[in-house]
Amino acid sequence: MTVTANRPKTEPEPTVRAEKRANPVRFLVLAGLLALLLIIIAPLLIITINAVKSPADYASGGPLSLPPSLYWDGIVDFWNRVDFGQKLWNSFITSFTVAVLGVLLSVLNAYALGIGKVKGRLWFLVFFLVANLLPQEVLVYPLYFLSKEAGLYDSLISIVIIFTVIQAAFGTYLLTSVYQEFPTELLDAADVDGAGKLRTLWSVVVPVSRPTLGVLFTFFFIWTWNEFFLPLVFLVSNDNQTVPVALGVLQGDRLMDVTMTSSSGLIGILPALLFFLIFQRTLTRGITAGAIK
Amino acid sequence: MRRKGYWPFLIPGVLASLLVIVVPLVMTVYTSFTKWNGVGEQRWIGFDNYTRLFEDSLFWGSFSNILLLILAMAVVPTLLGLFLAAVLFDYVAKKFSNRWASLFRSGFYLPQIIPVAVTGIVWGWILHPEYGALNKILETVGLGSLAHNWLGEPGSALYSVMGIMIWVQLGYPIVMFMAGLQRVDPELYEAADLDGATWWQRFRKITVYLIRPEFYVVLVTTTIAALKIFGPIFVLTGGGPSNATLVPSYFAYKNFFEKAQVGYGSAISTVLTVLIIVLSIVFLRLQNRAERKA
Numbered sequence: 001m002t003v004t005a006n007r008p009k010t011e012p013e014p015t016v017r018a019e020k021r022a023n024p025v026r027f028l029v030l031a032g033l034l035a036l037l038l039i040i041i042a043p044l045l046i047i048t049i050n051a052v053k054s055p056a057d058y059a060s061g062g063p064l065s066l067p068p069s070l071y072w073d074g075i076v077d078f079w080n081r082v083d084f085g086q087k088l089w090n091s092f093i094t095s096f097t098v099a100v101l102g103v104l105l106s107v108l109n110a111y112a113l114g115i116g117k118v119k120g121r122l123w124f125l126v127f128f129l130v131a132n133l134l135p136q137e138v139l140v141y142p143l144y145f146l147s148k149e150a151g152l153y154d155s156l157i158s159i160v161i162i163f164t165v166i167q168a169a170f171g172t173y174l175l176t177s178v179y180q181e182f183p184t185e186l187l188d189a190a191d192v193d194g195a196g197k198l199r200t201l202w203s204v205v206v207p208v209s210r211p212t213l214g215v216l217f218t219f220f221f222i223w224t225w226n227e228f229f230l231p232l233v234f235l236v237s238n239d240n241q242t243v244p245v246a247l248g249v250l251q252g253d254r255l256m257d258v259t260m261t262s263s264s265g266l267i268g269i270l271p272a273l274l275f276f277l278i279f280q281r282t283l284t285r286g287i288t289a290g291a292i293k
Numbered sequence: 294m295r296r297k298g299y300w301p302f303l304i305p306g307v308l309a310s311l312l313v314i315v316v317p318l319v320m321t322v323y324t325s326f327t328k329w330n331g332v333g334e335q336r337w338i339g340f341d342n343y344t345r346l347f348e349d350s351l352f353w354g355s356f357s358n359i360l361l362l363i364l365a366m367a368v369v370p371t372l373l374g375l376f377l378a379a380v381l382f383d384y385v386a387k388k389f390s391n392r393w394a395s396l397f398r399s400g401f402y403l404p405q406i407i408p409v410a411v412t413g414i415v416w417g418w419i420l421h422p423e424y425g426a427l428n429k430i431l432e433t434v435g436l437g438s439l440a441h442n443w444l445g446e447p448g449s450a451l452y453s454v455m456g457i458m459i460w461v462q463l464g465y466p467i468v469m470f471m472a473g474l475q476r477v478d479p480e481l482y483e484a485a486d487l488d489g490a491t492w493w494q495r496f497r498k499i500t501v502y503l504i505r506p507e508f509y510v511v512l513v514t515t516t517i518a519a520l521k522i523f524g525p526i527f528v529l530t531g532g533g534p535s536n537a538t539l540v541p542s543y544f545a546y547k548n549f550f551e552k553a554q555v556g557y558g559s560a561i562s563t564v565l566t567v568l569i570i571v572l573s574i575v576f577l578r579l580q581n582r583a584e585r586k587a
Contacts, residue, residue: 023388026388026389029380029384029385029388030385030389030393033377033380033381033385033397036377036401037397037400037401040400040401040403040404040460040463041400041403043415043416043419043460044403044407044415046418046419046426047414047415047418047419050418058424062429063424063425063426063429064426064429064430064433105305105306105309108302108303108305108306109302109303109306111299111302112299112300112301112302112303112306113303115299116297116298116299116300116302117299118299118300118303119300124303127310128310130570131310131314133517133569133570133573134314134318134566134569135520135521135542135562135565135566135569136521136523137521137523137541137542137545137546137558137561137562137565138317138318138321138559138562138563138565138566139313139314139317139318139321140317140546140549140562141317141320141321141324141331141549141555141558141559142316142317142318142320142321142324143313143317144549145320145331146316146317161309161312161313162313164309165309165310165312165313165314166313166314168306168309169310169314172306197298197299197302201302222406225408226408226409228408228409228410228523228524228527228528229523229524229527229542229546232527233550243408243410244408244409244410244411244524245410247408247410247411247413247414248409248410248413248524248527248528251410251413251414251417251528258424261414261417261418262418264414265411265414265415265418268407268408268410268411268414269407269411269415272406272407272408272411273406275406276403276406280399
């Protein structure tokens with residue numbers, strides 16, 4: 001891409017505008033970026049147009065033709081076949097519970113480490129950092145074994161417990177650095193008012209840090225929703241599967257025709273897209289939260 | 294005011310972490326020194342799993358695959374993302390508008406939000422040898438001879454996965470770098486302008502220099518993500534064809550749950566874990582040194 005052109009020097013407004021109109025480089029850059037955007041979006045567009053195409057139209061027009069009429073049977077059949085409503089509910093309830101409990105656990109940990117500055121806090125922080133780095137493969141077999149012993153195998157409860165702890169490891173790490181900067185005057189004022197530690201946490205620390213907690217909640221929810229490996233191992237029966245697991249194991253199923261496979265893709269994209277739109281503002285703020293030191 | 298007596302708040306976190314992280318971790322490391330099929334008795338065999346591992350060509354193959362995946366998941370997206378973030382921040386936002394810049398950013402980020410199983414469906418569909426859109430497109434433009442079974446042939450499977458992973462990863466560095474650029478003083482760019490610096494000079498001397506903290510964070514997190522990669526391999530290729538796309542985590546998974554060689558699988562995961570932790574320490578050091586120099 002040719003983007004080496006000089007930027008206009010700071011000059012009076014009209015000249016800049018005239019230059020804006022005339023400069024061909026601008027449009028080359030824009031065209032290049034639009035082409036790249038199209039390449040990125042194309043797979044999703046192709047999946048979408050084929051999800052609403054009948055197998056007959058697909059056979060005559062191929063994957064790139066627009067469907068002559070909208071055909072919903074692929075989506076409806078797929079939805080009914082895998083009982084998709086159940087999968088959505090499983091994913092939702094798991095992700096939501098993990099997000100709530102994960103934030104709660106992070107807050108308790110970070111309160112002790114960031115504000116309470118308990119002894120050995122550096123080691124606790126190193127522990128939570130390492131816990132973040134661990135590949136799930138190194139935990140999976142004992143967890144699988146222990147959950148069978150405890151009668152929690154193939155149950156959403158095991159997934160909730162495991163992900164609450166895993167997400168809270170990240171949350172503790174992030175939130176501790178936020179709480180270290182917590183304004184001491186507020187804590188002192190609560191002390192003077194005779195508020196206990198639990199009360200201070202609940203009525204001072206949590207409300208003040210609510211934006212950060214919102215970001216954590218969003219992260220935990222989406223991360224848990226998208227998790228694949230541990231749910232694949234733990235949720236073996238149909239009724240317990242989450243959306244990614246159900247879609248992942250159905251792939252290559254001989255009963256799925258071409259357009260139905262496409263429908264399953266679209267059905268998997270839509271919830272993620274919905275969360276993205278709902279949470280976009282929190283997310284773009286939050287993605288960078290981990291980078292700020 | 295010295296704050297004391299907060300340790301009770303740590304109790305739930307410590308107990309839960311012991312249960313879900315510490316105990317399983319210790320169990321896996323212990324199991325890696327035993328022979329065990331998951332039921333029955335565990336037999337201590339010392340370092341046998343590890344000596345077997347270092348002689349196993351599949352193990353080495355999985356690691357050389359990972360090197361290429363680090364290229365596709367960390368190196369290429371980070372460099373390309375840096376360039377694109379600079380174009381969006383220092384060109385599009387100024388010559389067009391911020392709305393254009395954030396539109397592109399959201400678009401490039403889109404693949405990041407899609408669950409990995411769905412990525413597998415989307416790309417499995419597009420690259421399918423019989424009905425896939427890519428082969429159809431190639432035929433349409435008269436390049437039908439290039440069409441083949443992208444994910445199903447040992448020669449092209451890994452490269453196809455690499456291409457898909459670049460697609461998945463690209464948005465993350467762009468968002469991170471653009472956020473990092475927000476804290477750059479605009480006067481710096483204006484001053485460089487007045488001195489007649491070209492866009493490329495500003496990119497090299499200002500953007501790249503100032504964005505270093507984010508650069509390290511992105512490079513570490515994406516490299517670790519590449520080392521851990523499981524989902525995309527599971528849904529796209531299952532490690533095949535003939536192990537052409539085998540990666541350590543999938544190799545461990547197969548030993549745990551398909552071959553019932555739990556001890557061997559534990560050894561693989563332990564090596565992977567050690568590698569990730571060592572790499573993180575090295576990166577942290579490099580980052581600290583770079584910061585001290587600045």
